[in-house]
Amino acid sequence: MQERKLTKKDYFVVSSMLFALFFGAGNLIFPLHLGQLAGHNWLPASLGFLVTGVLLPLLSVLAIAVTRSKGVYDVGLPLGSGFALAFMVLIHATIGPLFGTPRTATVSFAVGFAPLLPEKFQHLALFGFSAVFFLLAFLLSYKENKIVSNLGKLLNPVFLVLLFLVFVVAFLNPLGNPAEVASTKEYLHGAFTNGFLEGYNTMDALAGLAFGVTVVSAVRSMGQKKESSVAKVTAKAGVLSMAAVALIYLLLIVVGAMSLGKFKVSADGGVAFSQLVNAYAGVFGQALLATLLTLTCLTTAVGLVAAFAQDFHEHFPKVSYHTWLAFSCLASFLTANFGLQQIIAWSTPMLMFLYPLSMVLILLSVFSPLFHKDSAVYFGVVLFTVVPAFFDMVVAFPAVVSQSAFGKAVAAFRLHYLPFASMGLSWLVPALVGLALGLGVYAFKRVQGKVNVQVLEEE
Structure with a gap:
């Protein structure tokens, strides 16, 4: 039509x-x-x-x-x-x-x-x-x-x-x-x-x-x-x-x-x-x-x-x-x-957790035709995003959480091990690592699939 x-x-x-x-x-x-x-x-x-x-x-x-x-x-x-x-x-x-x-x-x-x-x-x-x-x-x-x-x-x-x-x-x-x-x-x-x-x-x-x-x-x-x-x-x-x-x-x-x-x-x-x-x-x-x-x-x-x-x-x-x-x-x-003021104060931690996840899912969705919506790419990016995003959420909570022993331990860990943590972007580099790994698995599966097809044709 x-x-x-x-x-x-x-x-x-x-x-x-x-x-x-x-x-x-x-x-x-x-x-x-x-x-x-x-x-x-x-x-x-x-x-x-x-x-x-x-x-x-x-x-x-x-x-x-x-x-x-x-x-x-x-x-x-x-x-x-x-x-x-x-x-x-x-x-x-x-x-x-x-x-x-x-x-x-x-x-x-x-x-x-x-x-x-x-x-x-x-x-x-x-x-x-x-x-x-x-x-x-x-x-x-x-x-x-x-x-x-x-x-x-x-x-x-x-x-x-x-x-x-x-x-x-x-x-x-x-x-x-x-x-x-x-x-x-x-x-x-x-x-x-x-x-x-x-x-x-x-x-x-x-x-x-x-x-x-x-x-x-x-x-x-x-x-x-x-x-x-x-x-x-x-x-x-x-x-x-x-x-x-x-x-x-x-x-x-x-x-x-x-x-x-x-x-x-x-x-x-x-x-x-x-x-x-x-x-x-x-x-x-x-x-x-x-x-x-x-x-x-x-x-x-x-x-x-x-x-x-x-x-x-x-x-x-x-x-x-x-x-x-x-x-x-x-x-x-x-x-x-x-x-x-209280709504804004308590919404900020949740947004620090949800926005990185939403950003990577939005970008993966927009570019999904390039990798045929392969779940391995999604899994790699989201897995490597969710943990640092959780850390950012904990640190962004009001003092009752962020200044607790757990909150201080999380803050020290992310600052020491995760790039851009001081900017509230500790998820960025891990997400890129997850993307590279996910695309690697996708490429391997594509190559393996072609090899299998070729073997079947030869048989």
Whole structure:
């Protein structure tokens, strides 16, 4: 069957879908905070951030297209069903009720409402706000309908227009010169690497693995039959959408650096964004931001809890979709009440473990046609990645774990034996070693196979 030639409108639809998939509230606060941390070293920090915050998410969607996967489970399947299931559970738990979904409520509250309330009432207010927030998320995702998606289509453009106005005002009336503001100690000499690691916090590479099938399915529904065509369309639309995301990231990072002319480095990006809005628009701007950000985050939360419930119901069908949905909303509500700073502090270790695994699986998936998706290559890379990634996770935990006897022993071992451990990249060299070994086994099997065929032919 002949493929339909896509129009510019088709490409725009796919690009818009990708943008909506990757851009949420968390994508606002982390680049802004990065700008404050990096100071005058904002450019190398930005480049590192764009690798894990833009390039990797795009590759994650391409990985779904290239491997013809139906979701994150299929990406891990070359290593066996047990690994694939464990990997799927970890990904969905991380972008779902453990960290990602609760963050939709805590970012809304921290950026929008907390600055309007006395500090002594904020814990109680967060409890009430998150309870209503996740009750609405549960009700809106109970039955599949287009209300939320249509609401998102309306709210996201309005929010982006307001964000654009913030950029215009910030650059016309800069709070400071980004080339002259101080850099924090970590970013004086390791700006690129720290920016690279900061990109983990967006969780977009994990989201790409979980939701990329939605985009790929949309491309196929437009009449693209060949897998090469699906990958090509996804790549073209992805470059357009991720270029827009990259531009917003760069502007946010620069604005964050400029804010140091008036403010100190904030505890997190939520505080920084609130300070900026108040500085330029006062209480009215804060109230408008609170309303719009909450509605935008609610649409994101609905998508996350629904995706969690759908995937878990598919793999654990004895538990109904509605039960998984209720579990996701309740767990997200409980986690949200630890507050934004605690969620970020405890999500970092998990991301230090999951992101290396996700990166190598994404790259293996994209290039899998070159080695015929051979399990030996997958096994070699993942085996040599998972142990140092675990070490990085232990060291990244809050002091209760990282400063324990076990934590200190792990830290000493990785610093002594693993290259780039001080940068949080102790998995990099072992992963390359695993790749070399895996490709060696694959090449040996290919040669052995040809020899066996030749012997059979001679007989």
